[in-house]
Amino acid sequence: MSLQVISSNELTQRCRLSDGRLVDIEIDDTGLEITVTAVNGAKLGSIELQDTEPGHYYLTWMYLDQDGGAFRRCGIGRQALKFHHESFGCLFTAAPNDGRQREDSSHLTGDARGFIQKMRDEGLVLPADPYL
Numbered sequence: 001m002s003l004q005v006i007s008s009n010e011l012t013q014r015c016r017l018s019d020g021r022l023v024d025i026e027i028d029d030t031g032l033e034i035t036v037t038a039v040n041g042a043k044l045g046s047i048e049l050q051d052t053e054p055g056h057y058y059l060t061w062m063y064l065d066q067d068g069g070a071f072r073r074c075g076i077g078r079q080a081l082k083f084h085h086e087s088f089g090c091l092f093t094a095a096p097n098d099g100r101q102r103e104d105s106s107h108l109t110g111d112a113r114g115f116i117q118k119m120r121d122e123g124l125v126l127p128a129d130p131y132l
Contacts, residue, residue: 003075
């Protein structure tokens with residue numbers, strides 16, 4: 001499915017999904033949280049980040065299926081990360097896909113394994129540090 005940005009300002013984007021549904025992607029002022037909501041609807045989820053070093057944000061929590069999954073695999077997660085990258089000029093790091101559960105909950109579960117690998121392949125998420 002493809003997604004089209006139909007309006008954008010400093011920290012908010014409105015996007016139209018290929019089926020016509022609208023979502024808003026909003027980044028908080030600190031850059032540490034990205035919230036996604038369905039227009040005239042419920043919160044779909046958020047992405048929580050940790051500012052680890054200059055130019056990098058670590059993905060600690062990403063949950064975009066609070067609605068039960070009706071908005072999954074629509075390109076929203078990718079667009080949220082791209083929008084944050086465009087706004088802050090930083091890249092992302094994420095836990096390696098090693099099966100370990102991390103105390104900060106940043107381990108990869110469910111769809112996150114495939115999603116993070118795709119984002120690594122596209123260069124939006126840096127290769128994993130195996131020592132995390």
